[in-house]
Amino acid sequence: MYESVLFVHSWLRWIISIFLILVLFRSISGWRQKTPFAKKDKVLGGILVGFTHLQLIIGLVLYFALSPITQSALNNMGFAMKNASLRFWAVEHIFTMLVFVVLVQLGRTLSKKSKDDVKKHKTVALYTGIAVLVLIAGMPWSFRKEIGRPLFLDFQTKAQQ
Numbered sequence: 001m002y003e004s005v006l007f008v009h010s011w012l013r014w015i016i017s018i019f020l021i022l023v024l025f026r027s028i029s030g031w032r033q034k035t036p037f038a039k040k041d042k043v044l045g046g047i048l049v050g051f052t053h054l055q056l057i058i059g060l061v062l063y064f065a066l067s068p069i070t071q072s073a074l075n076n077m078g079f080a081m082k083n084a085s086l087r088f089w090a091v092e093h094i095f096t097m098l099v100f101v102v103l104v105q106l107g108r109t110l111s112k113k114s115k116d117d118v119k120k121h122k123t124v125a126l127y128t129g130i131a132v133l134v135l136i137a138g139m140p141w142s143f144r145k146e147i148g149r150p151l152f153l154d155f156q157t158k159a160q161q
Contacts, residue, residue, distance in 0.1 A: 002066040009058045010153035013139070016055055019048040020104075020135070024128045030121035037117040045108045045124065052104045056097070063094055085146040093147075096138025103131035 023044050030037065063070050073080035073090035080086035107127025111120040140149040 002062075002068075005058060005062055005066055007153055009055065009062060010149065012051065012055050012058065014152075016048065016051050017135075019044060019051060020128065020132060023048050023124060024132060027121045027124035027128060031118060031125050034118050035121070037111070037120040041121075041124075045111070049104060049108050052101050056101050059094070059097060088140070088147045093138055093140065096134050100131050100134045100138065103127050103134060107131070 023041075026041055026044065029035070030041065067089070069086065069089045073086040077090065080090045104127070107124045110127070111123040114120045114123060140147045142148045142151050
């Protein structure tokens with residue numbers, strides 16, 4: 001079960017990344033060109049938030065119930081904080097991803113409160129842009145020595161976490 005949930009979590013990050021880029025591109029374009037905040041902008045933002053929340057739920061299930069690494073770290077946080085790999089999975093990854101989710105949600109929520117279309121685009125662009133940076137910082141990129149994961153986890157790959 002762990003491998004199946006991790007597989008979904010791994011692939012869902014790419015779906016989120018695609019929608020994140022689409023939302024960011026449309027919001028920057030709308031802000032700079034002063035275009036109306038269209039239905040397409042609302043739909044793309046809603047899809048991004050929906051997938052982001054789904055990813056959060058899957059991540060929390062992994063973190064608290066399924067991951068042997070986080071279970072090990074949570075059982076001995078003193079040791080985990082001294083070990084770079086355990087610290088990443090127990091603290092850094094979940095913290096940055098929670099910040100990411102909050103930023104994506106704030107961008108959508110605050111943009112909905114604005115009456116001005118340019119301000120809507122600007123709000124989404126700023127929050128989504130910062131969220132992209134947080135996402136990049138918190139992902140277990142394959143080039144990261146102790147915590148790296150394959151870019152595209154396949155079902156046969158034995159998970160490291």
